[in-house]
Amino acid sequence: MFFERDLFLHTRPRTVPAAALRFRLTWGLGGAAALMIVIQLITGVLLNFSYEPSPLTAYGSVQHIHYDVLFGRLFRNLHHWTGHALIVIAFLHMLRVFLSSAYRGSRHLNWIIGLGLFFLILLANFSGYLLPWDQRAYWAVTIATSILEYVPGFGTAMLEIIRGGSDVGAGTLHIFHTLHSGVLPLLMLFLMTWHFWKIRRAGGLFLPETEKSTLKSTTPPTERLAARPHLFIREKAAAAIVMAALLYPSIFFNAPLGALANPGLTPKTVKAPWYFIGLQELLIHVNPVVVVLVLLPLMLLFLLFFPLLKEDNLNGNRLVRLFFIGLVAGYAILTIIGLIFRGPGMQLGWFF
Ligand code: HEM
Numbered sequence: 432m433f434f435e436r437d438l439f440l441h442t443r444p445r446t447v448p449a450a451a452l453r454f455r456l457t458w459g460l461g462g463a464a465a466l467m468i469v470i471q472l473i474t475g476v477l478l479n480f481s482y483e484p485s486p487l488t489a490y491g492s493v494q495h496i497h498y499d500v501l502f503g504r505l506f507r508n509l510h511h512w513t514g515h516a517l518i519v520i521a522f523l524h525m526l527r528v529f530l531s532s533a534y535r536g537s538r539h540l541n542w543i544i545g546l547g548l549f550f551l552i553l554l555a556n557f558s559g560y561l562l563p564w565d566q567r568a569y570w571a572v573t574i575a576t577s578i579l580e581y582v583p584g585f586g587t588a589m590l591e592i593i594r595g596g597s598d599v600g601a602g603t604l605h606i607f608h609t610l611h612s613g614v615l616p617l618l619m620l621f622l623m624t625w626h627f628w629k630i631r632r633a634g635g636l637f638l639p640e641t642e643k644s645t646l647k648s649t650t651p652p653t654e655r656l657a658a659r660p661h662l663f664i665r666e667k668a669a670a671a672i673v674m675a676a677l678l679y680p681s682i683f684f685n686a687p688l689g690a691l692a693n694p695g696l697t698p699k700t701v702k703a704p705w706y707f708i709g710l711q712e713l714l715i716h717v718n719p720v721v722v723v724l725v726l727l728p729l730m731l732l733f734l735l736f737f738p739l740l741k742e743d744n745l746n747g748n749r750l751v752r753l754f755f756i757g758l759v760a761g762y763a764i765l766t767i768i769g770l771i772f773r774g775p776g777m778q779l780g781w782f783f
Pocket residue numbers: 468471472474475476478479482493507510511513514515517552555556557559560561562563611612613616619686687
């Protein structure tokens with residue numbers, strides 16, 4: 432087929448090391464994330480045909496998509512579930528790259544590009560969250576953006592820029608929609624292309640076993656196989672599984688749509704979207720200025736630059752590993768507390 436041979440094949444390697452075909456090397460997570468971004472771009476553009484980004488029309492247009500438009504509910508559900516699942520998959524991909532120490536040397540820049548992609552995925556989900564313009568969206572975005580107020584000096588100014596005014600309103604919806612359907616997808620496509628190109632430039636995937644065996648012996652490390660069919664058949668099977676796993680919830684479980692946003696009626700419990708709940712919980716326990724000015728910048732510096740630290744052995748630096756796992760576990764615990772154990776008025780209890 433013209434498309435497959437001349438365009439798609441051009442982006443793929445001709446041969447791959449046999450060891451790189453092992454599923455357990457990558458768990459297919461990077462490929463799954465790429466497919467999910469493509470799904471978001473396609474379903475997002477389709478939703479945009481009927482979505483109307485103004486406080487007077489947004490809610491009604493989402494209802495129209497959901498109840499009247501042909502396949503509207505399926506595409507909306509698919510967009511919703513894929514967006515949220517993408518955070519989990521990209522995070523697991525990051526974890527697997529970390530645990531296989533595939534961030535060293537020339538791959539360090541690709542680790543940083545990956546962090547950029549992860550940040551964009553969070554922003555895309557967050558900006559999308561507001562678009563249905565229901566109570567859940569309105570108040571979650573109000574509470575999550577208000578974190579900016581803790582930045583001393585120019586926090587209020589930043590908040591007004593992000594919100595396009597002092598409160599969440601028409602300006603915010605306009606800014607979020609422009610970011611969501613224009614700026615963020617473009618940046619994502621750019622970083623993704625760069626990410627893939629860097630993998631090719633690094634000579635393919637990082638193979639931990641090969642590295643170990645080349646240290647022990649002088650024999651050439653890997654046998655190479657033709658990418659077609661060996662790699663492509665695996666990629667097609669993985670893509671089919673991902674599609675099935677996303678279609679299942681999209682057919683049977685609807686994306687939520689609460690009551691129309693009402694800026695005059697604050698709900699009893701206002702929680703940030705689940706991926707920011709850990710941060711919301713942390714702000715309850717630690718002085719917000721310390722969180723915003725010290726903890727978050729330090730965490731970011733660590734994530735960006737730990738690959739420069741000296742490593743103890745092939746599995747990396749033990750302290751770095753402990754710290755990274757500690758960060759992940761800590762954030763997971765805060766998220767669980769915020770999600771399950773906080774109820775009306777953010778009181779602690781059992782509220783699942
Ligand atoms: C990785 C990219 C993207 C992610 C992660 C993402 C995520 C989301 C999320 C989580 C929602 C809220 C859905 C809901 O709960 O109802 C949403 C809504 C929406 N998105 Fe995206 N999106 C992405 C790309 C796009 C693109 C490229 C477009 C259009 C060009 C788009 C258009 C829309 C529209 C119109 C809505 C409102 C409809 C609705 O809420 O059902 N999205 N998006």
